Amino acid sequence: MRVIFAGTPDFARVALQRLLDAGFTVPLVLTQPDRPAGRGMKLQASPVKQCAQAHGIPVAQPRSLRLDGKYPDEAAAARDALLAAQADVMVVAAYGLILPQWVLDLPRLGCLNIHASLLPRWRGAAPIHRAIEAGDVQTGVTIMQMDAGLDTGAMLLAERLPIAPADTTATLHDKLADLGGRLIVQALREHATLRPVPQPADGVTYAHKIEKHEAAIDWSQPAALIGQRIRSFDPFPGASTECGGETIKVWSYEIDSYSCLPDKRFGQILLVNDKGVTVACGEGALRLTTLQRAGGKRLAAADFLRGFALEPGMVLGNPSA
Incomplete structure (x- = not known):
């Protein structure tokens, strides 16, 4: 043939x-x-x-x-x-x-x-x-x-x-x-x-074809859905969020155990430690475990935090949202 x-x-x-x-x-x-x-x-x-x-x-x-x-x-x-x-x-x-x-x-x-x-x-x-x-x-x-x-x-x-x-x-x-x-x-x-x-x-x-604008994480969505999008957009275009005017890409995560987040804003950082950066979502929370800044490499959270300060109370994404 x-x-x-x-x-x-x-x-x-x-x-x-x-x-x-x-x-x-x-x-x-x-x-x-x-x-x-x-x-x-x-x-x-x-x-x-x-x-x-x-x-x-x-x-x-x-x-x-x-x-x-x-x-x-x-x-x-x-x-x-x-x-x-x-x-x-x-x-x-x-x-x-x-x-x-x-x-x-x-x-x-x-x-x-x-x-x-x-x-x-x-x-x-x-x-x-x-x-x-x-x-x-x-x-x-x-x-x-x-x-x-x-x-x-x-x-x-x-x-x-x-x-x-x-x-x-x-x-x-x-x-x-x-x-x-x-x-x-x-x-x-x-x-x-x-x-x-x-x-x-x-x-x-x-x-439908993946577009770059889809990469921006909408923290008002449920944690499970955000996680699916993070995996879906790896390797392209890479799920991303804003912090202090800089874009951070998120490559891996864990669903955190937070079940009730009263008075927390979507995208607010709840906890930072060597295991990751825990962020409030529309439903539940995500612990971000592998991150990357513009021009950098993918890093485990502990290594990323040595060069980029993230603290509880900070809000990721569009601060006016």
């Missing part, structure tokens, strides 16, 4: 490597154009491109696949490359471009998507983040036959995965990437016997 692969980040790189390890022929890889990254903002190839180049696989990086769109020449060149690849199927994982109908129709077996949720829950761009933010106890990976909708295609394979209480987007990402790589290999090997199952109409939710 000849497999065109389309993907960009590390989640997709894992799947590409698993396909290669399983012996599938990959004549062409599609990935996003190189982007500026790092302190020097130098152009950097995507993890998928780096993997493809390491295996000597041709790479196409069109900015669009729409033949009638803004970059028709790039789309036409990509079409020529896709046709020349003579692939049986296209595997798509976190590619970042919408596939027009001509692409969906091109391979003999169509296009299969590796989606990091149990569809139809968390269709869209950020299923891992949103599952943790919502407090879901499980997620998984769905292998889907792509159609023109947003993650609406029929399901070929799905496998569940528990979300551990300490999971962040970073740790859950790695588990799901490994699961996705395993499932896509299984789906291709068993394709002749798999029956597409339409997604149910009930239970549809959308995982």
Whole structure:
């Protein structure tokens, strides 16, 4: 089976490597154009491109696949490359471009998507983040036959995965990437016997893209929800709060035992010690255990407090709220 692969980040790189390890022929890889990254903002190839180049696989990086769109020449060149690849199927994982109908129709077996949720829950761009933010106890990976909708295609394979209480987007990402790589290999090997199952109409939710403005902690929310958002936004954009005009990022926490906080303002520091910084929330309190100041490193609370004075009575966040 000849497999065109389309993907960009590390989640997709894992799947590409698993396909290669399983012996599938990959004549062409599609990935996003190189982007500026790092302190020097130098152009950097995507993890998928780096993997493809390491295996000597041709790479196409069109900015669009729409033949009638803004970059028709790039789309036409990509079409020529896709046709020349003579692939049986296209595997798509976190590619970042919408596939027009001509692409969906091109391979003999169509296009299969590796989606990091149990569809139809968390269709869209950020299923891992949103599952943790919502407090879901499980997620998984769905292998889907792509159609023109947003993650609406029929399901070929799905496998569940528990979300551990300490999971962040970073740790859950790695588990799901490994699961996705395993499932896509299984789906291709068993394709002749798999029956597409339409997604149910009930239970549809959308995982909207994570925006930087979501990082600011709203201390009027319950402690449990704030904690879920801290884990959801690790590593990007990192949950943050303000103190004395400086931004502090919060990377880990514990739910504190405070059950009643009369006359306490949301965001007020209740206790400071080597175990952490306990902050009043809309419901309960959080002990912040790993923090980071702008330009610094992630530090355990005891180390952070040696260079940044936090005291009981201080209020984090917007003091006028």
